[in-house]
Amino acid sequence: NAGVTQTPKFRVLKTGQSMTLLCAQDMNHEYMYWYRQDPGMGLRLIHYSVGEGTTAKGEVPDGYNVSRLKKQNFLLGLESAAPSQTSVYFCASSTGQRKNGGELFFGEGSRLTVL
Amino acid sequence: DAKTTQPPSMDCAEGRAANLPCNHSTISGNEYVYWYRQIHSQGPQYIIHGLKNNETNEMASLIITEDRKSSTLILPHATLRDTAVYYCIVRATGNQFYFGTGTSLTVIP
Numbered sequence: 001n002a003g004v005t006q007t008p009k010f011r012v013l014k015t016g017q018s019m020t021l022l023c024a025q026d027m028n029h030e031y032m033y034w035y036r037q038d039p040g041m042g043l044r045l046i047h048y049s050v051g052e053g054t055t056a057k058g059e060v061p062d063g064y065n066v067s068r069l070k071k072q073n074f075l076l077g078l079e080s081a082a083p084s085q086t087s088v089y090f091c092a093s094s095t096g097q098r099k100n101g102g103e104l105f106f107g108e109g110s111r112l113t114v115l
Numbered sequence: 116d117a118k119t120t121q122p123p124s125m126d127c128a129e130g131r132a133a134n135l136p137c138n139h140s141t142i143s144g145n146e147y148v149y150w151y152r153q154i155h156s157q158g159p160q161y162i163i164h165g166l167k168n169n170e171t172n173e174m175a176s177l178i179i180t181e182d183r184k185s186s187t188l189i190l191p192h193a194t195l196r197d198t199a200v201y202y203c204i205v206r207a208t209g210n211q212f213y214f215g216t217g218t219s220l221t222v223i224p
Contacts, residue, residue: 031210033211037156042215043202044214045212048210048211050209059213090159092158096210101164103149103164104149104212107158108157109156
């Protein structure tokens with residue numbers, strides 16, 4: 001049981017390049033989330049999904065797009081990378097239940113540097 | 116969505132109980148309180164959550180005040196491996212989890 005897997009784990013981009021981060025979960029979770037974490041700061045929610053085919057904006061959605069074509073995958077795209085998007089990106093998933101757990105399960109993170 | 120306030124840092128002697136406070140004065144009646152911790156730059160790890168009653172599991176205890184405006188995470192016997200950033204989060208009604216800056220706990224030998 002792999003849990004939540006993020007690929008790639010490291011990437012260096014030049015300003016203006018595009019890329020996609022892939023998040024895969026094997027727990028049949030309905031909810032999936034993308035966060036970014038900058039040095040010395042907490043996690044900020046970028047986008048999330050409440051089920052296959054759905055996406056919604058979080059706190060800091062600008063400059064990012066997401067897609068949830070399959071229940072197990074949640075993709076985060078950067079169409080034109082900027083240095084301000086240099087960060088560590090975390091994906092998480094959840095059952096969405098309230099009383100019985102519903103906690104977030106996180107991947108190990110993807111470190112992105114934009115030059 | 117309810118916000119949380121935590122002290123930025125705390126120290127605790129190894130073997131003693133670590134009590135981490137959190138204020139969530141705008142919490143709604145059906146919003147749960149969750150605690151996570153993050154060691155170095157790893158993905159955050161779930162610790163415990165609760166609604167009204169106090170909760171205990173193998174990792175920690177969660178004490179929620181009767182008015183639900185604050186809570187305390189208790190690590191009963193802190194070890195060096197408990198050094199981490201601890202996040203208190205109020206789960207929003209839309210199932211979003213908004214992290215603040217957390218409390219950096221240092222366990223001292």
